[in-house]
Amino acid sequence: MRHCYNCKVDIKGDHNTCPLCHESLLLENNSAEQNPYPDIPLRFNKQQVVKLLIIVSIITIGLWFIMEGLSSHQITPLKLVLLGVMSMWLVVLIIIRKRRNIAKGIVYLIISLSLIGVYFDCLDGFGGWSTTYVVPIICSFAIIAMFIAVRVVRLEVGDYVLYLLVATLLGLIPALFLLFDLVTQPIPAMVSVGLSGVMLILILVFWGSDILGELKKRMHI
């Protein structure tokens, strides 16, 4: 075992300097006893700085974009590109953050992508295409996507049933678009409402007790 004459301690492991006082150790007998703590490479080092820089740039771009949006209603190619970039960041961040909870991730995506669609529509002077096509189509396909996804990754009922319920409820929102005449073509909204309605009934019939159980657990006071 190595020994530090300054601290008067025996040291386990192949240290060349004393871990306490940092004096170099005399390597008189080379039989260094193994360190019980394995050498584990650093997991990261400067990553935090990079993360911070990225967050700051996203916020800056976002702020600039909002100010720009407030000042004029004209869509320039630059805005289009920025919108694309921001949507990409948003989708990637949601996927990464919610990668362990795919059903919740889909709910977040429905909401964020729909809002981006509506915002884009507003910038263009609100032609109604987001409420006619974008939102109903996202809602309809998201429900189908969630059905496929939970089967592919084999989730347990309790882990996705509430999100499925939220997704189908979101799918009913296009009914409001129909009601307030925000659509130029009623079919996509009708499809979304119809699909969600049927799904809602099925979910309540088959998993009603699971939903109650989950709600009881998660809303326990």
Place this chain on the structure above:
Amino acid sequence: MKRKKWVRLDNASNIFLAAMTDVDTKVFRLSASVQDPVDSELLQQALDKTYEQYALYHSVLRRGFFWYYLEESNLNPKVTIDNKPPCSKLYHFDKKDLLFRVAYFQSRIHLEVFHALSDGTGALWFLEHLLSEYVMLRYPENFEGMNEREIDILKQQLYDDSFVHYFHNDKKKNFTEAAQSAIQTVAKVGKVAAIYGKKATRYVFATNAHVQKIKRVYQVRGKKTPDNRTHVIELDMPVKDILLLAHNQHTSLTIYLTSLFVDAVYKTNENQQIGETIAVSVPVNLRQLYPSESARNFFCTIRLEYTYGQSGNDSLKMICLSLQKQMLNQLSHESLERKLNKLIAFEFNPFIRIIIRPIKDVVLKLINYSNNKNLTLAMSNLGKVSFPEPIDQYIQQLYFQTSAVRPQFSAISHGDRLTVCFTSPFVETNIQKIFVQSLTKAGIPVTIAVNKVINTMLGSE
């Protein structure tokens, strides 16, 4: 399909979730060194057997609207080689992982536990069971002559020694019973709960009434480790010698080590000021006073402090004397009763119950932040641990360490050896150097081991 059982997490354990950060993971580690290099397959078998007995350890932690809750899982723990820094994160809010980990390296077996699940005493029960199973599998020749009955008696003896009344098998195997918070079991719910519910407001609003004039408490600063890993400095020494030193100062081992620690911090402070206060947090196991079979968190903390420059003689003897007096005061039956009542009141407080979880988290974070401002150091002593004879001889030493937001040490002893593990979020080792040097100057033979925390030590870059 059978629906999973769940139990909501008690308020006291909630603080660990609120206080958890990338630096302070709220994970602690109990390790044992055994005679020969660890056989991973046998360790896995021992773990499987032990795991079966402990329903609590089947828990995963989930987030609800008002509470966190522990949910029973079907996961099976896997023994791994020790390939993560000590006390690495165990809980991620979106992951359904077990809240403990068993690892091995050379001749050491490590058990790491997330503090929201259990405290040191509770985890020690699990480790003792695991080690006994492992030793019996690893050295069957010594247990060969014994028949089933004798082995049963041996196991029973082990449980009686350490588990007090804990080992009613049926109880521990039932998830809902095992995961129930210690406070709930002590307070016996129902009638008592209603009474404490009423008392709750009194205690919650009374807390600020008798807070002493706050002194400025010294905070240790330093360079954080590059990847937030915990810096461990492990000391190994003969328990007899150090007890003698403590007795020379007419004090206990815990107070002696704590005083040395306080002294080391003061000596390393470059701009010492008159009237500087150094405060230490010390956990107290409540099971000693209120017999509880629960392996869940059941402790309170007391705070010891020493202000320099008050008597003109800040010798180690003075520090020991002062800390000892404070400790005796705070360990009195009335004082502990008050602390337990506070915990119970906190648990059953009707106002806290209806606040949604994210807000609870923020409030607890703030409470934790203000607590931290009033602490310089922390220490924890699990005391002397022994195993029934045929098993004891195979266990060489025990080690105890915990993730740390401030310099901390954790002590445990087995046989004639005492181990003290310093953990710290900082790269610097000044405090530990002074501490060790004052021991070796007094003639105590100390062996140290350190984990590598920076690239120059790891031999790259």
